[in-house]
Amino acid sequence: MSYLTSPDAALAADGVSKRYRRGGPDVLDGCGFTVPAGVVCALVGPNGAGKSTLLELAAGLQRPTSGSVTVLGGPPHAGHPKVAYLAQHRPLFTRFTVAETLRLGARLNPGNWDVRLAERIAGPAHFHSKERVGNLSGGERTRIGLALALGKRADLLLLDEPMADLDVLARQELMGLLMAHVADTGTTVVMSSHIISELADTCDHLLLLDEGSTRLCGGIDDVTASHAVVTFAGGPERLAGHTVIESRLVGRGTSALIRPSGAPLPADWEVRTPSLDELVLAHLGTPDTSIPLIKEPAA
Numbered sequence: 001m002s003y004l005t006s007p008d009a010a011l012a013a014d015g016v017s018k019r020y021r022r023g024g025p026d027v028l029d030g031c032g033f034t035v036p037a038g039v040v041c042a043l044v045g046p047n048g049a050g051k052s053t054l055l056e057l058a059a060g061l062q063r064p065t066s067g068s069v070t071v072l073g074g075p076p077h078a079g080h081p082k083v084a085y086l087a088q089h090r091p092l093f094t095r096f097t098v099a100e101t102l103r104l105g106a107r108l109n110p111g112n113w114d115v116r117l118a119e120r121i122a123g124p125a126h127f128h129s130k131e132r133v134g135n136l137s138g139g140e141r142t143r144i145g146l147a148l149a150l151g152k153r154a155d156l157l158l159l160d161e162p163m164a165d166l167d168v169l170a171r172q173e174l175m176g177l178l179m180a181h182v183a184d185t186g187t188t189v190v191m192s193s194h195i196i197s198e199l200a201d202t203c204d205h206l207l208l209l210d211e212g213s214t215r216l217c218g219g220i221d222d223v224t225a226s227h228a229v230v231t232f233a234g235g236p237e238r239l240a241g242h243t244v245i246e247s248r249l250v251g252r253g254t255s256a257l258i259r260p261s262g263a264p265l266p267a268d269w270e271v272r273t274p275s276l277d278e279l280v281l282a283h284l285g286t287p288d289t290s291i292p293l294i295k296e297p298a299a
């Protein structure tokens with residue numbers, strides 16, 4: 001499947017494969033999608049699906065084995081002035097103090113550094129300025145990483161599990177700051193996470209990876225509206241003609257998550273739109289990747 005790179009795309013991949021070593025497995029395998037500018041995109045998928053690899057390709061820290069990645073209309077490269085990347089392992093200079101780390105952020109982004117936002121996230125209200133980064137906890141390092149990423153005033157924020165090791169209050173505070181920043185600036189965000197319910201509240205776009213391929217990509221409202229949870233009396237043979245993502249017997253009836261064929265559904269069926277959780281779980285439980293599940297980008 002070919003994905004045309006729209007001029008409005010913040011991030012696009014076309015036939016991207018990635019193999020880390022010769023003879024090794026394809027971590028990404030012909031992956032294609034478009035993330036439009038201005039969206040907050042949830043990047044989801046099981047462990048090992050290739051989410052971090054994809055973000056590293058977009059950040060220019062890895063190169064695809066084949067295919068192409070486009071970032072803000074051009075090729076990705078490390079140190080892109082308009083792209084900020086929060087890596088999963090939060091690489092920071094451990095001997096630096098917190099204050100030195102924020103000063104480095106300012107120095108690396110001359111004329112383009114939001115000192116107020118960076119200080120709000122990781123300033124004196126949170127850290128003693130002489131605290132060494134190497135002594136901080138995982139959640140505290142995440143806070144510093146987010147300060148560096150958001151302070152950069154980037155057009156594209158690539159965030160690898162940004163809330164993973166934060167406590168509940170910090171999560172609420174930093175997600176709130178991130179969303180306010182996005183509302184103010186229109187920054188595009190691609191954010192991986194395993195906590196789908198949290199993403200449902202904050203993201204408007206979905207990119208679902210499984211075994212290195214795109215399973216679903218599109219606006220969350222569009223993607224959920226193109227599916228239905230249906231419940232009816234009788235067996236699964238009544239689902240013929242629809243694309244069945246998941247089905248199970250309930251009592252004497254059937255409950256299923258389907259992509260309706262377009263024909264009117266029988267009047268005796270109960271029908272509702274799935275939640276994002278239901279949709280993602282059902283797709284990840286479906287091994288058949290040949291079903292055309294991906295929403296094509298608009299021409």
Ligand SMILES: Nc1ncnc2c1ncn2[C@@H]1O[C@H](COP(=O)(O)OP(=O)(O)OP(=O)(O)O)[C@@H](O)[C@H]1O
Nearest residue numbers: 020021027045046047048049050051052053054088
């Ligand atoms: N530098 C590397 N060298 C070799 N293999 C790698 C490297 N980085 C990742 N991999 C492999 O690529 C696969 C995908 O890893 P990746 O970290 O991209 O997945 P992920 O979807 O982010 O997983 P998780 O949800 O667990 O963070 C894994 O099997 C991993 O072992």
